[in-house]
Amino acid sequence: MSLKLNKRVEKIRPYIPGKPEEVLKRELGINRIIKLASNENPLGTSPKAIEALKKEITKSYFYPDDTYFSLKNKLSKHYNVPADWIILGSGSVELIKMAASLVLDEGKYAIVSKNSFLMYKKVVQEFAGDEYIIWVDTTDNYEYDLKGFEKALLNSGKNISILFIANPNNPTGSYIPAKQVYNFIKNTPNDVLIILDEAYVEYADAEDYESGLQWIKEFPNLFLIRTLSKAYGLAGLRVGVGIAQKELIDILMKVRLPFNVSRLAAIAAEAAIDDKDFLELSFKTNKKGKEFLYKELTNIGFKVFPSQTNFLMFIPSVDPKELIKRLEKEGIILRPLDPFEIPEAIRITIGTMEQNKIFIETLKKILKEFKNV
Numbered sequence: 549m550s551l552k553l554n555k556r557v558e559k560i561r562p563y564i565p566g567k568p569e570e571v572l573k574r575e576l577g578i579n580r581i582i583k584l585a586s587n588e589n590p591l592g593t594s595p596k597a598i599e600a601l602k603k604e605i606t607k608s609y610f611y612p613d614d615t616y617f618s619l620k621n622k623l624s625k626h627y628n629v630p631a632d633w634i635i636l637g638s639g640s641v642e643l644i645k646m647a648a649s650l651v652l653d654e655g656k657y658a659i660v661s662k663n664s665f666l667m668y669k670k671v672v673q674e675f676a677g678d679e680y681i682i683w684v685d686t687t688d689n690y691e692y693d694l695k696g697f698e699k700a701l702l703n704s705g706k707n708i709s710i711l712f713i714a715n716p717n718n719p720t721g722s723y724i725p726a727k728q729v730y731n732f733i734k735n736t737p738n739d740v741l742i743i744l745d746e747a748y749v750e751y752a753d754a755e756d757y758e759s760g761l762q763w764i765k766e767f768p769n770l771f772l773i774r775t776l777s778k779a780y781g782l783a784g785l786r787v788g789v790g791i792a793q794k795e796l797i798d799i800l801m802k803v804r805l806p807f808n809v810s811r812l813a814a815i816a817a818e819a820a821i822d823d824k825d826f827l828e829l830s831f832k833t834n835k836k837g838k839e840f841l842y843k844e845l846t847n848i849g850f851k852v853f854p855s856q857t858n859f860l861m862f863i864p865s866v867d868p869k870e871l872i873k874r875l876e877k878e879g880i881i882l883r884p885l886d887p888f889e890i891p892e893a894i895r896i897t898i899g900t901m902e903q904n905k906i907f908i909e910t911l912k913k914i915l916k917e918f919k920n921v
């Protein structure tokens with residue numbers, strides 16, 4: 549390649565998402581695919597969003613209102629923050645990238661937890677370079693270790709400009725209690741940008757879990773990130789919501805591309821936020837399904853990790869790669885966790901009860917075959 553590539557780009561590997569349903573359909577030539585690999589909403593898209601989309605589709609030739617006045621007003625009421633404390637992204641991944649682009653540069657470091665959302669590493673690689681990542685190990689149970697973050701802040705002697713916290717975390721499903729997160733943020737120097745990624749907040753119900761939304765007023769360096777891809781069922785449309793004090797939002801607006809959320813996505817998001825019934829049903833379906841899968845997988849003898857999200861991480865008693873391969877042959881897609889450096893584990897998105905049951909039956913059948921080998 550003769551292009552004069554930026555040297556940071558060479559080290560970046562393309563992100564590998566969960567296997568798309570269409571790909572497996574093509575590979576196997578079968579129609580019934582159960583994809584439980586990307587933490588999408590198994591109930592589909594909010595009916596209110598679908599109605600809104602149908603009405604808006606003929607206006608697709610128009611650019612969106614680039615101020616996103618209507619959607620931001622809706623979100624402002626929903627989150628109880630001023631509209632100018634909100635920025636929208638084409639999915640929350642775009643917001644993560646925008647935030648990283650503000651502060652990272654060669655010579656400026658980022659603190660990133662091991663076994664967490666892969667996008668954090670990727671954006672640091674892009675805007676500073678691989679060598680500017682300070683990795684913090686997770687605990688023995690693969691949980692975030694904020695003490696490790698504190699140590700990195702205090703003792704590394706490096707120019708740290710950003711850190712990332714996923715709460716709850718992907719792919720582990722674990723969470724950090726509110727008090728710990730609050731104290732950590734309070735003790736973080738205010739020239740370090742804190743990304744608090746709450747992609748799964750709508751599923752979290754632990755008593756000591758709290759969203760960081762209430763702390764935005766107190767911390768000008770806190771950037772809270774939400775998504776409509778999970779509980780609101782809009783993953784295919786790409787809508788992320790970033791919340792911070794106005795001063796930080798104004799700086800983020802400098803790097804935002806115009807019309808970054810499509811007209812249809814913005815209309816659907818507005819309707820989805822209003823669809824309280826869908827949100828409640830999504831939560832309840834997830835909770836029931838999670839309890840069912842947790843129990844069944846534990847009974848089978850797998851190690852299953854408690855989860856505050858719409859997925860479960862488990863360590864099977866057989867080779868995870870082989871298990872995933874055999875499940876795919878039966879049309880069931882799960883997520884291998886070697887990219888997250890937990891090759892011994894697998895992640896499963898909680899499906900509808902029907903999907904969960906089919907998965908468990910298929911799994912039991914496959915395990916018998918393992919034993920017969």
Ligand SMILES: Cc1ncc(COP(=O)(O)O)c(C=O)c1O
Pocket residue numbers: 586587638639640641642665714717718745747774775776777783786787788
């Ligand atoms: C922790 C976390 N943050 C952000 C995202 C990105 O979601 P989206 O870009 O669809 O909003 C995901 C997606 O899986 C995630 O797990």
